[in-house]
Amino acid sequence: MHDTTGLVKMLNDLEIYGVCTRCKDQIEWRIKYKKYKPLAAPKKCVKCDQKTVKRAYTAVCEPCGSDLGVCVKCVQPKELVAKSTLTVEEENHRKQEMQAELKALPERERRKRERDLKSVVAGDTNEPEADGDSDE
């Protein structure tokens, strides 16, 4: 159990799993500092040679990773981060906490964070202009 900020908790929705804790930290770091670039197209898995790698920064696809018991990023047989096993209740609780934390922020900051997060989740790093939909 880590005491993390609301933003990090939100980013948990990206669900990083199948990697070792070290690689997870690295990916989280990228997300946190907006250096995370989602894959535009699936990448070739170094194990099965199929274009099955859908997650950025990973070398092995998820089925291979779990079959071989290796981290999909560093391809080492390490202790892996499992897929989230939170119950719906826990998940809701987490979302509430996250919202409360967002509310505590000044309006400006809050919107910025929400927007940042959405663009990360949507895999859209080129943020559209927030204002002036002057396309009429």
Ligand SMILES: [Zn+2]
């Ligand atoms: Zn594979």
Ligand SMILES: [Zn+2]
């Ligand atoms: Zn790893």
